Amino acid sequence: xxxxxxxxxxxxxxxxxxxxxxxxLALMSRMMKAIKAGGMELHYQPKLNLRTGRFEAAEALxxxxxxxxxxxxxxxxxxxxxxxxxxxxxxxxxxxxxxRDQLALQKAGHTVTLSVNISGALLCDAEFASHAGRIAAQxxxxxxxxxxxxxxxxxxxRAAQTMNQWARAGVQMSIDDYxxxxxxxxxxxSLPAHELKLDRAFITDFETSQRDRxxxxxxxxxxxxxxxxxxxxxxxxxxxxxxxxxxxxxWAQGFALARPMRLLELVALFQRQxxxxxxxxxxxxxxx
Ligand code: C2E
Ligand code: MG
Ligand code: MG
Ligand code: MG
Numbered sequence: 001x002x003x004x005x006x007x008x009x010x011x012x013x014x015x016x017x018x019x020x021x022x023x024x025l026a027l028m029s030r031m032m033k034a035i036k037a038g039g040m041e042l043h044y045q046p047k048l049n050l051r052t053g054r055f056e057a058a059e060a061l062x063x064x065x066x067x068x069x070x071x072x073x074x075x076x077x078x079x080x081x082x083x084x085x086x087x088x089x090x091x092x093x094x095x096x097x098x099x100r101d102q103l104a105l106q107k108a109g110h111t112v113t114l115s116v117n118i119s120g121a122l123l124c125d126a127e128f129a130s131h132a133g134r135i136a137a138q139x140x141x142x143x144x145x146x147x148x149x150x151x152x153x154x155x156x157x158r159a160a161q162t163m164n165q166w167a168r169a170g171v172q173m174s175i176d177d178y179x180x181x182x183x184x185x186x187x188x189x190s191l192p193a194h195e196l197k198l199d200r201a202f203i204t205d206f207e208t209s210q211r212d213r214x215x216x217x218x219x220x221x222x223x224x225x226x227x228x229x230x231x232x233x234x235x236x237x238x239x240x241x242x243x244x245x246x247x248x249x250x251w252a253q254g255f256a257l258a259r260p261m262r263l264l265e266l267v268a269l270f271q272r273q274x275x276x277x278x279x280x281x282x283x284x285x286x287x288x
Pocket of ligand 1: 045060061062073074075080091094117118119146176177200231234235236253254255256260
């Protein structure tokens with residue numbers, strides 16, 4: 001069942017891990033070329049601190065534009081890179097780029113915590129784990145590694161070991177897309193995580209369903225009781241921010257707040273924020 005898209009061919013690959021092997025191989029070799037030749041970029045989606053009402057962090061998201069096929073979304077090439085073992089090279093490239101961009105931000109006067117998405121399979125790659133730990137140790141406390149909940153349930157013990165190793169190197173660990181998998185509380189409790197990112201499915205009916213609001217609130221409470229900060233993903237409507245603040249959610253991210261953007265635009269956003277002191281929402285710092 002292949003979606004039709006008249007503008008590009010990416011829909012052929014989208015979400016399809018086991019497509020035609022020759023096509024997949026060709027796509028992966030073009031991806032490796034893009035990484036080396038500059039066709040792969042990182043965009044950054046800002047994270048809003050709901051206590052201060054200010055953007056204080058951002059998540060790196062891979063963006064690939066193929067010269068022939070145009071933009072190819074991460075949902076198409078990440079799963080394929082995972083299947084074909086190329087995800088390690090992509091992630092090492094991303095980590096190095098993020099470390100460099102973080103320095104650029106710092107030079108511009110902005111200390112920003114940056115998140116990097118790490119595929120679950122890499123938690124079982126000892127060499128990658130050490131390499132990533134070394135990069136992170138250069139900016140202790142300023143990098144977040146996001147690992148999806150579903151990828152964590154595969155080899156629990158191993159995952160926890162690697163997360164501990166990174167946490168010792170000063171990395172904050174985040175559980176991404178929480179709510180899509182089926183982690184038990186006991187399991188989450190055993191992981192050295194700092195943040196829970198609630199999947200955007202949590203808030204699709206936030207305004208219309210009291211039940212959904214209750215689920216969000218109790219998930220935030222549970223996270224806090226486990227010592228985890230919470231990020232609400234996929235906020236497409238800024239009207240819900242006050243309610244999220246009232247529930248003591250820590251961070252919000254979504255198209256209504258800021259879209260993923262190039263580094264230069266991110267620097268400009270932090271610059272504007274520093275200059276005009278404007279905040280997107282009233283800070284919630286004074287709430288009791
Ligand atoms: P994710 O880590 O959960 O990232 C959030 C995704 O939601 C991003 O899609 C982002 O553009 C999108 N998003 C943000 N705000 C909104 C919103 O308000 N509404 C909607 N509908 N979507 C929103 P993107 O960039 O296409 O990435 C998709 C997934 O691909 C990511 O999900 C992540 O799992 C993976 N990914 C992206 N870049 C990388 C990477 O460098 N390495 C790895 N391993 N995975 C990556
Ligand atoms: Mg993420
Ligand atoms: Mg997510
Ligand atoms: Mg996701």
